[in-house]
Amino acid sequence: MLRTPYRAFRLVAIAEAITWTLLIAALILRAVAAWDLATTVAGSIHGFVFLSYGATAILVSLNSRWPVGPTVLAVVSAVIPYATIPVERWLHRKGLLDGAWRTQEPDAGERRWYDGLLRWFLLRPWALIALIAAAVVALFVALLIIGPPGGRH
Secondary structure, eight states, X not given: OOSSHHHHHHHHHHHHHXXXXXXXXXXXXXXXXXXXXXXXXXXXHHHHHHHHHHHHHHHHHHHHXXXXXXXXXXXXXXXXXXXXXXXXXXXXXXXTTOSOOOOSOOOGGGOOTTHXXXXXXXXXXXXXXXXXXXXXXXXXXXXXXXXXXXOOO
C-alpha cells in the first residue's frame, strides 16, 4: 500500500481530510448536544493524523527532492480543512509525487547530506514507521500536555 511516495502521501492526505470531517461533526455535536467527549475523541484522532500527515509530507519531500515552496505548502495545507486533497492532486500533476523511494546510492552530483540515513530507513520500513510513530506520539503527548488550541474549557 505504501510502496511509492505517491501512494503514501495520498493515503495520509485522504486520512487527514477524513479526520477533518470527524472533527467538524464533533464540533457540531458539542454545539448542539453539549457533547464534549465527541470533540475530545475526534480532536485526538485528527491531531494524530495531522501530525502523521506532516511527517509523511516531510519524508516524501526529502525523498523526492522538493523545493522549499511545495514542502511548506504540503505541510501548511493540513491546517485548512480538506486542503490536503487539492494539494495532493497539484503535487501529482506537477510530477512531484512521481518516482520511487530512494533506496539506491545516488550519483555523486545528486547526493544530499541526509541521503545515507534516509536510505537506511527506507530499506528498513519497520524502523522508519517506528521512528515516525515515536516522533508523532512524543509530539502528540507534548501537545496534549500544553492543551488544546484556545485553552481548556
